[in-house]
Amino acid sequence: xxxxxxxxxxxxxxxxxxxxxxxxxxxxxxxxxxxxxxxxxxxxxxxxxxxxxxxxxxxxxxxxxxxxxxxxxxxxxxxxxxxxxxxxxxxxxxxxxxxxxxxxxxxxxxxxxxxxxxxxxxxxxxxxxxxxxxxxxxxxxxxxxxxxxxxxxxxxxxxxxxxxxxxxxxxxxxxxxxxxxxxx
Amino acid sequence: xxxxxxxxxxxxxxxxxxxxxxxxxxxxxxxxxxxxxxxxxxxxxxxxxxxxxxxxxxxxxxxxxxxxxxxxxxxxxxxxxxxxxxxxxxxxxxxxxxxxxxxxxxxxxxxxxxxxxxxxxxxxxxxxxxxxxxxxxxxxxxxxxxx
Numbered sequence: 001x002x003x004x005x006x007x008x009x010x011x012x013x014x015x016x017x018x019x020x021x022x023x024x025x026x027x028x029x030x031x032x033x034x035x036x037x038x039x040x041x042x043x044x045x046x047x048x049x050x051x052x053x054x055x056x057x058x059x060x061x062x063x064x065x066x067x068x069x070x071x072x073x074x075x076x077x078x079x080x081x082x083x084x085x086x087x088x089x090x091x092x093x094x095x096x097x098x099x100x101x102x103x104x105x106x107x108x109x110x111x112x113x114x115x116x117x118x119x120x121x122x123x124x125x126x127x128x129x130x131x132x133x134x135x136x137x138x139x140x141x142x143x144x145x146x147x148x149x150x151x152x153x154x155x156x157x158x159x160x161x162x163x164x165x166x167x168x169x170x171x172x173x174x175x176x177x178x179x180x181x182x183x184x
Numbered sequence: 185x186x187x188x189x190x191x192x193x194x195x196x197x198x199x200x201x202x203x204x205x206x207x208x209x210x211x212x213x214x215x216x217x218x219x220x221x222x223x224x225x226x227x228x229x230x231x232x233x234x235x236x237x238x239x240x241x242x243x244x245x246x247x248x249x250x251x252x253x254x255x256x257x258x259x260x261x262x263x264x265x266x267x268x269x270x271x272x273x274x275x276x277x278x279x280x281x282x283x284x285x286x287x288x289x290x291x292x293x294x295x296x297x298x299x300x301x302x303x304x305x306x307x308x309x310x311x312x313x314x315x316x317x318x319x320x321x322x323x324x325x326x327x328x329x330x331x
């Protein structure tokens with residue numbers, strides 16, 4: 001009962017935030033609202049008992065990406081550009097895609113159902129083996145670090161590569177601008 | 185200029201230490217509570233980014249120089265992959281942490297998790313701070329009033 005209430009309130013607030021983001025034109029307010037959106041989704045993850053994901057969403061979505069978005073606004077413009085076309089065609093595309101997604105969920109197992117594929121294949125296996133093999137209370141860490149250590153190594157490499165990419169793009173531009181200034 | 189945002193400056197000085205302490209807790213307590221290298225790395229980076237925003241980019245670069253940030257982003261991946269190489273040298277599979285304590289495999293797993301999570305945390309801290317430095321280091325195109 002109270003779960004349904006919490007979920008409904010959070011989802012209504014999510015939708016309201018999204019609508020507000022669409023209607024805003026000041027990009028500063030849009031960035032702040034998307035940070036609020038991240039915090040609300042983090043709360044939803046907490047109600048789903050996915051605290052590790054909620055933690056990441058709160059730290060990355062609401063924290064770091066807000067700062068980086070503000071940094072991007074400082075390098076571009078504070079106002080959104082007025083769209084030149086009407087919103088009619090995009091609206092139809094969004095509605096059709098949304099309807100298709102809702103139609104797709106009809107075949108999915110009910111929320112929290114014990115017959116769901118996530119509860120019947122590797123999930124229970126990991127949960128029953130973790131206390132014997134690894135003996136750490138947080139099964140998420142055991143799966144990420146030990147059973148799927150190779151995946152996590154790949155993820156770390158992805159983070160590293162993303163950092164290198166941003167550095168190459170931004171610092172290269174700065175040097176070129178300095179060169180141009182010297183020529184003038 | 186020095187008295188600009190006095191409250192923010194005082195509160196930030198108090199907060200930065202607490203944030204770093206919390207990041208270390210999330211990092212090394214990841215086996216027992218929610219969190220781990222990724223989250224801890226982001227929180228650690230937030231401490232330096234907050235310092236950079238409130239004081240100045242130059243002040244943050246004095247505390248955490250750019251060359252060190254770049255080296256750390258690579259060092260974390262090296263720690264992680266190096267752990268795998270060490271387990272291979274010890275005669276086990278790549279990233280099979282049983283190698284660290286063959287008589288008590290769970291102890292070996294604990295050590296392995298601690299080391300690789302540390303590697304992840306170091307890389308994420310380095311990359312996040314490096315990206316922030318890259319964004320904030322370029323001259324802004326809009327003035328303070330336009331916000």
